[in-house]
Amino acid sequence: MIGERGWRKAGWLVFFLLPGLGGLLIFSILPILASFVLTFFSWDLLTPPRYIGLGNYFQLLGDKSFWAALVHTLTYIAGYVPLVVVLGLGMAMAVNTTLRGIGVVRTLFFLPVVSSWVAVALLWSWLFNPKFGLINYLLSLIGITGPGWLFDPAWAMPAIILTSVWKDLGFVLVLFLGGLQAIPNDYYEAAALDGASRAAQFRFVTLPLLGPTTFFVFIISLISSFQVFDQVWIMTEGGPAGATTVLVEQIVRHAFSYGEMGYAAAISWVLFALVLGATLFQFRLQRLGVFDAQ
């Protein structure tokens, strides 16, 4: 039934679509489906996989490391997201000017963004070195005895959060800068004519018009922080004493070190559910107008 034209069209379609779609199928779509199926199995890769129903999920419920990882991931988010958003907006406003040399400053802020997480994490491990690092030395100059940072269960997570904020600040700054520059100057002039103070201008012009950008920044930083891993793996490996164990680190550990493929997959689906839930929740907030700020 397919004529010559039809065949030729199909040929073109295969030519254009197959490399991408085939690759996506093999390296993304099928693994996603397989991963879900895997959550119902116990498999160490040495012996044949064994169907255990919801066994992995039940195991999760009683797994102290998993709950610790979940709590630490949420702690990380609670520290990282507000800090990076507020500082990112603040620096974007400071950078949004025509001062001399401002281009250089913008360039500098972006250096950590293009650097690899591994290099940045190693650099900050060294900076945070309790005895020989720069940070505790600077603190000692103002009379503060710095903590053990990555060696101290109470300070390891704050250190990881600070490092992450430092690395991602330039990224958030660029997003906010784009949003700020899209606000027409007339709005500020009109507000100034009406006698609005700088604070009032920020509150009633900048924030509302920046709503969509803020929403975007929140979603992105939230999604990425659920997946926090590289810096943790390099800086603490989840320690000291499990004080910084996070969800992806648990996935890696179970798949990689313990050979528990099904269990690792189950944690990854919990992660997916959390990311999805958080995203949907934020869309809900947006629809309720939280990011419009009146």
Added chain:
Amino acid sequence: MHSSLAPSTPPNPMRPQRRRGGLLSKTLQYLLLILGAAVMVIPFVWMVTTSLKAPGAVLTVPPELFPRQPTLESYRRVIETVPLPSMFVNSLIVTTVSVIGQLTTSALAAYAFARMEWRGRDAVFVIYLATLMVPFQVTITPLFILMQRLGWVDTYPGLIAPTIVSAFGTFLLRQAMLSVPREYEEAAFLDGGNHWTAFRHVVLPMIGPALATLTVFALMSTWNSFLWPLFVTRDERLMTLPVGLAMLHGRFTTEWSMVMAGAVISVAPIILAYLVAQRTFIRGVALSGLK
């Protein structure tokens, strides 16, 4: 008399106050900028100066910001102890193939989505978008098992294959292609051209900026990638720079000059590339948030 002095109408409304506020906030702004720039740049300076110290000379109290006798000894030692040069080459190969692969597969598929009519097109495109929602970590266990079955652990194909398709890149290029006026292609078809000539000579040249954005995005994500290479390489001769660097750290926990030398070697290329093509980089990274 009195009533005219009453504070019900604020005296001399905006101007002087604004100017004072302007000066104050200018100063504050300058301070903030200088402080911010210092916080951004000092760690990098510290990374470089540490790497220029001799091995064993970094553990000093108080720390020396600049080495008294700068030396490349740590670079020499680090190259001797781990195969950093071959890791560098691995990173280069993996990144190059992956970037070219992503550009090719994404551009071709984007053309099929933006410029060809076929049944099920929109449904397939929705599947593309849906995969963007799923964190990479979900696929990592089956991917690893697949690589093991294929015998691709500790091989270039194992490192590269999962990275040469990009749903994000396909989406990005499709959007760019949709904005190319159809008349241009119709002219190409009237001249006896086919889909390939339309793609190669009409559509591709017109989406240059999008291709540049995707290049930067792919370049950064593969050069800096850690999780997947960590999974798929055990043999240090096959490791990419980030994984090799992490291993170096594990082996020499106190040899910070050597670790920092390794870090400098691994970030230098991408920072150089960024300094050369800043605008494209910033656009590429800003867009990567969409992923």
